Amino acid sequence: VVLFNGPDTGSSVLGRVRSKVAIYNENLRTVAARHDAIIADMWSLKQLNDPRMWDEDRLHFSPLGHHTIAAMVLDSLNVSHTLEPLLPKPLPVRTWREARTEDLVWARTHFVPWVVRRLRNRSSGDGITAKRPTPGPVFGPGVGRFAVMPSPEERLR
Template sequence: MNVNESVGVDHSAEAALSHPWTRYVAMGDSFTVGIGDPEPASPGGHRGWADRVAEELSRGHHDFAYANLAVRGRLLQQIVDQQLAPCLSLRPDLVTLSAGGNDLVRPGGDPDALAAKLDSVVQILSLAGATVVLFNAPDTGSSVLGRIRSKVAIYNENLRTVAARHDAVIADMWSLRQLNDPRMWDPDRLHFSPLGHHTIAAMVLDSLNVQHTLEPLSPKPLPPRSWREARTGDLVWAREHLVPWVIRRLRHRSSGEGITAKRPLPGPVFGPGVPLGCGEGPPGGAQEPVRS
């Protein structure tokens, strides 16, 4: 089954999904861009969990609009500097914000300082009237984040404090045990596969208490691997993914250099339509979603 397709959904008979949001803006880095979930028809060539969430939120809501300001490789301060003002100018009533992961994997990444910086951003977004969704990091040894588990755990607890202070929603990837399955991850062990993005999108919608059509997918268990096979896989990963990543860090280069936001203007999720400009009022007049 292709997880890039909607699963078992009768769109013609689908009722409107009840929720209060009309304009959704996603902020973040490669996780929010959707790296690991290639889709040539999507802006930037990736689909990802944010697109999947927007697809579900738009069903039955003709005035729903979605923008994605994420750029791969961005650090938290870069996200604040480059995405916060554009986000506020779009006047969203729903914002997802995932940031800090690229900082944590670098030497000296301070989970307390990062959370303090994020706190002020969430306060600004909340005072602007948006429901804010924050992401904690997953608890898995299959990714690069598993190597800094203690820092990740501290950051996650700080995020819960930030969310409680500003009535934000936590999208809890730490408790999402399905992410322990290697097939949830891209071969680089840092980004998620299409199956991982699908699973995370469903979790986000559940966290927002929104009914959705994303059915859980249960892949067959992996066959057991010998020690030699596992070791060979580690060596291939190190050569193809880890070494290039380390070289970029040493050269102070980012994978997002020269890349712009994925969907800078809010517009209808499905089908043709003219994106709504930054200075316009609440979204309206979007075309009926085109079902494929």
């Protein structure tokens, strides 16, 4: 079992969130130790401090972030792999005013709608059905080394 801890936002703006994530991570380490699970340590993955690792909503990872995390997970599992760090495009040079304008656009596009959904006790996932609503086998390279797939009869139990 691989457990993912929360990333270190490193942001003073998110200081309250950062401290809660740190407490969550310590509790997760206790659970992992109790069950001999592996921690995919995103808190220590300093590359995640790069804004290019995050999607435009600043909540989900970008393809670059996912690639970086995938390599870290494989390293955590001691699985040899050929994933090389990707070289992201350089960040554009922008003035303080341009950066704040981008922050305002982000707040209007992503943050305010999120707050409104929370106040209305709604989720962006309401009304969306699962891509795979019933459990099934996982296929792919390397699966046999880490997982034993139950037979169809075992899955029905």
